[in-house]
Every structure is written in C-alpha cells, then in structure tokens.
Amino acid sequence: MCLAIPGQIQYIDDDELRTGLVSFGGISQEVCLALVPEAKVGDFVIVHVGFAISRVNEEAARETLKLWETTQHSPHSREEPSSS
Amino acid sequence: MKYVDEYRDARLVRTLARAIRETVQHPWTIMEICGGQTHAIVRFGLDRLLPPEISLIHGPGCPVCVTPISAIDAAIRLASLPHVTLCSFGDMLRVPGSADDLLGVKARGGDIRTMYSPLEALKLAQTMPSREIVVFAVGFETTAPAHAMLVLEAQRAGLTNLSLIVAHVRVPPAIKAILASPENRVQGFLAAGHVCTVMGYEEYEELVRTFRVPIVVTGFEPVDILEGVLMLVRQLEAGEASVHNQYARSVDRAGNRKAQHLVDTVFELGPQHWRGIGELPSSGLRLKPRFAHFDALQRFAASLHPSAATVHEKSECYSGLVLQGRLKPHECPSFAARCTPDHPLGAPMVSSEGACAAYYRYRPPTSSAARP
Ligand code: SF4
Numbered sequence: 001m002c003l004a005i006p007g008q009i010q011y012i013d014d015d016e017l018r019t020g021l022v023s024f025g026g027i028s029q030e031v032c033l034a035l036v037p038e039a040k041v042g043d044f045v046i047v048h049v050g051f052a053i054s055r056v057n058e059e060a061a062r063e064t065l066k067l068w069e070t071t072q073h074s075p076h077s078r079e080e081p082s083s084s
Numbered sequence: 085m086k087y088v089d090e091y092r093d094a095r096l097v098r099t100l101a102r103a104i105r106e107t108v109q110h111p112w113t114i115m116e117i118c119g120g121q122t123h124a125i126v127r128f129g130l131d132r133l134l135p136p137e138i139s140l141i142h143g144p145g146c147p148v149c150v151t152p153i154s155a156i157d158a159a160i161r162l163a164s165l166p167h168v169t170l171c172s173f174g175d176m177l178r179v180p181g182s183a184d185d186l187l188g189v190k191a192r193g194g195d196i197r198t199m200y201s202p203l204e205a206l207k208l209a210q211t212m213p214s215r216e217i218v219v220f221a222v223g224f225e226t227t228a229p230a231h232a233m234l235v236l237e238a239q240r241a242g243l244t245n246l247s248l249i250v251a252h253v254r255v256p257p258a259i260k261a262i263l264a265s266p267e268n269r270v271q272g273f274l275a276a277g278h279v280c281t282v283m284g285y286e287e288y289e290e291l292v293r294t295f296r297v298p299i300v301v302t303g304f305e306p307v308d309i310l311e312g313v314l315m316l317v318r319q320l321e322a323g324e325a326s327v328h329n330q331y332a333r334s335v336d337r338a339g340n341r342k343a344q345h346l347v348d349t350v351f352e353l354g355p356q357h358w359r360g361i362g363e364l365p366s367s368g369l370r371l372k373p374r375f376a377h378f379d380a381l382q383r384f385a386a387s388l389h390p391s392a393a394t395v396h397e398k399s400e401c402y403s404g405l406v407l408q409g410r411l412k413p414h415e416c417p418s419f420a421a422r423c424t425p426d427h428p429l430g431a432p433m434v435s436s437e438g439a440c441a442a443y444y445r446y447r448p449p450t451s452s453a454a455r456p
Contacts, residue, residue, distance in 0.1 A: 003120060003436075003437075004226060004278040004281070005085075005088070006086065006087040006088065008086070016237075017233075017237070024085065025085035025086075025088075029200075032203060032230075032233065034233070034342075035229060035340055035343045035346075036340075037342065044086065044087060046281060046334050048226050048227065048230070048278060049173070049200065049201050049202060049223075049227055049230045050200055050201020050202070050203060050204075050230065051201070051229060053226065053229070053278070053281050053282055053340055053343060054281045054282075054334045054335070056333050056334060057332065057333045057334070058333075060332035061087060061333035063332075064091075064307070064308075064311065064330075064332075064333070065090055065091075065096070065307075068096045068099050068100060068307065068311070069096065071103070
C-alpha cells in the first residue's frame with residue numbers, strides 16, 4: 001500500500017479537489033491533484049493512494065541518468081561527483 | 085513506463101555496482117527503512133551485486149506490518165457490526181489479529197470494501213447515509229495527507245456517518261529508536277524517498293547531528309537504490325555524516341508544505357505502538373480534539389468494550405526481530421514452513437512490502453540457503 005508511482009497528467013478538473021486523470025503507462029486513473037497546485041497537463045507526478053504528492057523534476061531526473069550513462073563510457077569514473 | 089524503466093537499466097545497474105566495489109574499503113552495515121525498497125532489493129537481487137563488505141539489513145518500513153494488533157482487532161470488531169461498512173487498503177485484510185483476520189469477517193458476511201484512495205470512503209458515506217462508514221487509516225507520512233483530506237472533506241460535507249481508526253506511524257522516531265538501541269549495528273540509512281516527498285528531510289538532519297550516522301534519501305528503482313548505497317559508502321569511507329538526497333527528482337529539503345499543512349490541521353503527534361517493536365514516543369498521529377468526532381474508537385467505544393487489552397502475538401512469529409533488522413526472514417524457524425503467504429503467522433508475510441513475503445516470493449528456501 002506504500003507504493004507510489006509516476007504518471008503523466010492528461011486532464012485537470014477545476015473542482016475543489018483538483019481531480020485529474022493521470023496515465024500510468026497507458027492505464028488512466030482519477031487522481032487528486034490538490035497537493036501539487038503547480039502541476040500542469042503533461043507533467044509527471046508521483047501518485048500514492050489516489051493523491052499526487054509531488055511533481056517530478058525532469059531536470060533532476062535527467063541528471064542522475066546522464067551522470068551514470070557518461071560514467072560507463074569513462075574508464076576514470078571513480079571521482080565523479082554524486083548527483084545530490 | 086517513464087521514470088521507471090530507465091532506472092532499471094541493466095548497464096547502469098552494473099556501472100553503479102562497480103563504482104560501489106571500487107569505493108568500499110571497510111565493512112559497513114546499511115539499513116533500508118522502507119519495505120518498498122526491501123522488495124526491490126530482493127526482487128532485483130541488488131544485495132547480491134554488492135561487495136561482501138556491505139551488508140544490507142531490512143528496516144521497519146512496512147505500515148501493514150507495524151500496525152498494532154489492537155488496531156486490527158478493533159477493525160475486526162467494527163467490521164462485524166451489522167450497520168458498519170469498513171474501508172481498508174487491500175493488504176490489511178489478511179493480517180492476523182489476535183484471533184481472526186478481516187478476510188474471515190468478510191467471508192462471514194461483514195461489509196468490508198478495499199479502497200484504492202481514501203476519498204472513495206467519502207463517496208460511500210454520501211451514497212449510503214444509513215450506514216456507518218469506518219476507514220482503517222494506516223500508513224506512513226506518505227499516506228497521512230490523504231486521510232487528513234478525507235477528514236476535512238467529510239467535515240465540509242457535514243457527514244456524520246464517517247469515522248476513522250487512526251493507526252498512522254512516522255519514520256524518524258523509528259530511526260531514532262534503532263540508533264538509540266545499545267544493540268544497534270546500523271551505520272548508515274537509506275531513507276524512504278516517498279515519505280520525504282511529503283515531509284522533506286529537515287528532521288533527518290537532527291538525527292544525523294545527534295547520532296553521527298549518514299542518511300541518504302533514496303528512491304525505489306534499482307539505479308536509485310544502488311546510487312543511494314554508493315552515496316552512503318562514500319560518506320562512510322570518508323568518515324562523514326550528512327543527509328544527502330539521491331531522489332532529487334521527487335524530493336526537496338522542505339517537502340510538500342501543502343501536504344504537511346493538511347496533516348498538521350487534522351492530526352497531532354502521539355505515542356504509537358508498533359507491532360513487534362513496542363511503543364515509540366511521538367511516532368504516531370491522532371485526531372486533534374476538534375476532529376474527535378471522526379474517531380471511530382470513541383464513536384464505537386461501547387461496541388469495543390471490553391477492550392481488547394489482552395492481545396497476544398503468535399509466539400512462533402519473530403516479526404519484531406525481522407522488523408528491527410536483527411533477523412533475516414529466512415532465519416525465522418517458521419519461514420516457508422508453518423508460515424507462508426497462504427497461512428501467514430505474522431504481518432510481514434502478508435503485505436507486499438513485508439520482508440518475509442518478499443523473501444518467500446523471490447528467494448524460496450532452496451536459493452536463500454545458498455546465500456542469504
Ligand atoms: S516468516 Fe512468518 S513467522 Fe517468521 S517472522 Fe516472518 S511473518 Fe513471522
């Protein structure tokens with residue numbers, strides 16, 4: 001039940017709970033978006049028990065991956081800074 | 085799925101495992117707090133990619149597992165009442181109470197609904213005004229905002245037939261209890277990313293200062309977990325102790341202020357009993373006095389009397405040791421013998437985030453005997 005997964009906002013209703021439709025790899029689910037007022041259609045959000053609890057920061061996401069993708073091509077990888 | 089698949093990339097996983105091997109020089113014991121991370125570690129065999137110097141031990145971060153038996157018994161008692169509809173997350177249904185489980189009540193005709201979102205209970209209360217809707221509100225800080233929202237919305241709608249059994253738990257007091265124990269072996273923590281998504285990590289900075297143990301806020305996919313381990317090992321080898329954030333794509337230091345505000349509006353801190361572990365101060369949430377009319381235990385006090393004070397854990401279940409990382413699931417004498425997911429003796433064999441269930445599913449006894 002603790003599971004929280006990323007999905008993409010497809011539609012936002014203007015009701016009290018800021019209900020929206022979020023797609024998880026093709027399966028759509030109704031989600032309360034009231035806790036992520038900054039999130040827009042097209043954004044990715046982390047959803048837990050029907051509530052979006054954060055907007056995924058694309059830049060930070062790309063950074064982690066880029067760091068390790070470049071590391072694997074570099075023989076001198078040990079001193080790479082961490083992504084924090 | 086975006087933000088999932090790329091963090092399971094086998095080449096990146098291998099690169100990270102190599103970076104860890106190249107960094108480590110001393111033996112270190114690291115605990116992952118969250119059951120979701122335990123599940124990923126066992127499922128993807130991440131512990132087997134690590135050098136022998138690093139031992140990962142599994143922490144108490146499974147809300148289903150630590151919900152006290154008295155709360156389960158109360159839910160069972162209320163769900164048995166003819167005018168009550170109990171709403172619960174699915175994995176609570178098979179958790180053993182002292183004599184029964186919720187699934188047994190359902191089989192005997194109890195009206196128990198599994199919910200995906202707590203807001204479903206709001207709709208039920210509106211459409212079934214003659215029934216009492218009771219919500220079994222368990223979970224960590226990640227789930228608390230949803231239950232707070234439910235209470236506020238029920239209040240706004242003027243609903244009088246909805247109440248909650250609140251058995252919420254908070255992570256930092258559990259970390260503190262582990263570190264303060266004289267038997268503690270943990271030298272670094274992977275903190276649960278989604279709890280921090282809501283709460284941020286300011287509270288962990290104080291723990292780090294007090295106990296001089298590094299904490300890395302970590303996500304849930306293989307790349308996340310290995311990067312979290314690497315960030316811990318770097319600190320441990322350098323003799324440093326800080327809070328670092330591996331899961332920056334979802335967590336910032338302050339957390340989700342709006343969610344925190346909701347929780348603070350509805351709940352206050354209180355002591356909480358953790359199943360298998362005991363009572364921890366300020367580790368739970370309870371309804372503030374002005375929302376006390378939503379407290380199911382108060383509303384149904386007469387039906388819950390005499391109180392279920394004499395509850396007994398099954399003595400052959402070692403979940404307390406498992407939840408504190410002092411015993412690996414397969415070291416429990418009942419594991420896979422008298423205790424299986426079909427006949428669980430304890431909660432960690434039930435929940436999808438329970439360590440015993442993860443070992444049973446991904447490390448059946450023959451392979452776990454080969455290498456723990
Ligand atoms: S294997 Fe079963 S009996 Fe043993 S600790 Fe886990 S849940 Fe309890």
